[in-house]
Amino acid sequence: MKKHLNCGALLESLSEYVDGVLGDALCAEIESHVADCDDCRVVVDTLKKTIYLYHETSEKTEIPIDVRTRLFHRLNLDDFIQEKKQV
Amino acid sequence: MNEESQQEFSLELLRSGDRAELARLVDVHSTKIYRLGLKMLSNPQDAEDVLQNTFLKAIQALPKFEGRSTISTWLYRIAVNESLMLIRRRKPEFDFASKVEGEEDDEILLTQFSDWCCLPESELVSSEAQKYLDKAIQELSEKLRVVFLLRDIEKLSITETSEALNISESAVKTRLLRARLQLREMLSKYYGERLNAEKTG
Structure with missing residues (x-):
């Protein structure tokens, strides 16, 4: 369950991770962690x-x-009420 | 999304009181401002007040608008202030800038681990689920709610959210994570039950 990264450390980078703005190295660490830790995988998936x-x-x-x-x-x-709405 | 509005509107025309340009500005931004008010205050009449006051104040303040942020972020900022003013009227002790006790220092607890992602889309966005989504967002404190609304519903960047709320980017990030995780917990309880019902049913 614990490799380089524990569940608490994942939490700190979680927002950046789901927003896709985390650096490659940390991203890879998270991905290897969630491959082994089912709870964290569920947290990531359900948060997204x-x-x-x-x-x-x-x-x-x-x-x-x-x-x-x-x-x-x-x-x-x-006088502009009738104009077509632009969305 | 916001660079486009900067280019799209002529500040010069708006400042000179060009009504056609103003009508265009109102039509492009009114839905977003109305939606923000509705989700902040959970009341259509309040949302309409926020909407009207936002544009009235924006028109007044246009001559002083320097264009340091985009028009869109600037409008959100006015709308947030209008919403907070209505909230303060109801809860005079409310202070947006201060930390909520436990808001930024407490450990975040995760208690829900059901994997409801696989529920069918029809179940995830049913009208009952929609009601629950609305209810859950109202359970957040105003400080967390407004950050979530701007960032995750209106899709402002961290920087734009911090400009619109006049709080630091690190405060935006902290509040955003809290808001997201609290909503995830609430949704997990709700959809987890649906998941169990589906398995047993």
């Missing part, structure tokens, strides 16, 4: 999935059309 799920499901939230209309009105932009 957690971030993915939040991003994916949030993308669906759009500003409701009536909220946009009131915003344009409040900003004195009524």
